[in-house]
Amino acid sequence: MTAAGREIPEEYLTGYVTMLREVAATGRRPAREELDDRRELGERAAGAGYGLGALVGAHLAAARAALGGRSVPAPVTAAVDHASEQAVDAFAEGYERAWRPAVRQEEAARREFVDDLLLGRGDPGRLAERAAGRGLRPDGSHTVAVARATAPYTDGSPQVRRLERELDGAVLLAAKEGRLVCVTASGEGEGDGDGDGVLADFARRARALSGPDGLVAVGRPHPGTAGVAASYEEALGALCLADRLGLEGPLLRAADLLVFPLLTRDRAALADLVLTVLGPLRAGRGGAVPLLETLTAYFDAGCVAAEAARRLGLSVRALTYRLERIHSLTSHDPTDPPARYTLQTATLGARLLNWPADPLP
Incomplete structure (x- = not known):
């Protein structure tokens, strides 16, 4: 079976067409055991790495084939459609159930990596290896910008997801302690707040989302993974100075505040x-x-x-x-x-x- 350009093995459709044909012939509803089978097959398909969209497409194609192009009464068509919907929902439920632990594990690993990177914790060699696996250049220089808003930022929020889509050049974007952190190669974010570059774009977009009390602080570029922690500390220091001294934003650069x-x-x-x-x-x-x-x-x-x-x-x-x-x-x-x-x-x-x-x- 082919769906969305990807070959879907027939094993993931086992029993589906037979069930729909029986529904068309008798008007019965899918049995609980049949729906449980769909959930199990959904879990197996997720583990095999097939996309949910392609799998659903294969089910829909099989549903059309189940009627064999015959003209059938409207009640039969409605029964088949309802049974197909139940079966696909069960399959998707199993698929998502299989992915949920993996997603949680990946989110936990990402949070741990972000904490280690920004705080400079852990073995430097291991940290550099993990950084390289996430698009950072361990031997390059990076700059960190931190945005503070009226309402705290959270990972996975619509605001953060939208910024992730818009800032596809940002190496790393994450929420930490209610603030939004952007890490990028230093050469990509230089210039003033209205200029080109990832950090300038981040600052402009974050200010638009942050509300009247929003503020963005940018650290200086530093080399290596340890430099990310140094730049992050400078950005946080700039935010602290803004509170102590009443400094007005909307953009503060640590390089301009070295006297403090x-x-x-x-x-x-x-x-x-x-x-x-x-x-x-x-x-x-x-x-x-x-x-x-x-x-x-x-x-x-x-x-x-x-x-x-x-x-x-x-x-x-x-x-x-x-x-x-x-x-x-x-x-x-x-x-x-x-x-x-x-x-x-x-x-x-x-x-x-x-x-x-x-x-x-």
Whole structure:
């Protein structure tokens, strides 16, 4: 029997035509044993690797042949059609039952591989072998992008499946901890967020799906399978910085944020800077928070007093008073370039360390 261009062995149709002819002759319904046989044959066909579409096509062709081209009454045709539908449904049920454990096993293996790859776990040689089997180049460089949306991403969701179809050039696309991760060869994803390349396309499409709070962060390219974990960590770090510093997306690149990991590399020294320079602000009216917010807005506005006042909802005069108060308490003048650098670095440090909400030693 041939269906959809694939030869289907007759063994998978055993008893089917005989049953339909008896239904046509007597009007009986398929017996439970006959349907159980169809399920068993469906399992065997799945194990042999035949496609379900071709198998169903073979059954439909056999059903047409069962009537032998004869003109039969409508009730007979209806009975045969109903029996054929029941038999094909049972066959498909057995087929899917055979595939279900294999699919679950493959999904579990994929999740384990993704975790090992992104976290850099396991034997490097074995990890490289598994990566090669999934389209990665263990000796090449790869870049990781991570998308965060209002609603968590999940593997197998319609959103993820659609992105997988649209991003057929992406080496790996997976949901992890509610975020969507895209891994690609570094040479394929370079350029800005609006340029060509897999990562640029991923970022654009993910932003369209992510909602108003969506954000995409891209790590730097790194060589080897261990480089995937390094790039992934950088992308996650960029998302964390966005939360701490209020950085606006929709696209963040770890390469543009290298100064911040440098500041936090020596946490004790950064804490000392924050407390030494900004600690006196705690003596201000309302504590350090209002004056620290003033410094943040002032520096984010490019040290333009009118723009900083607008962002804070203050008059320029009120902002100027606050800046003078900061100068008085800290001995650093925010409007003086040399002192401004010290204040701005300490202000960034306070945001990175979440001071004064989190006490510093």
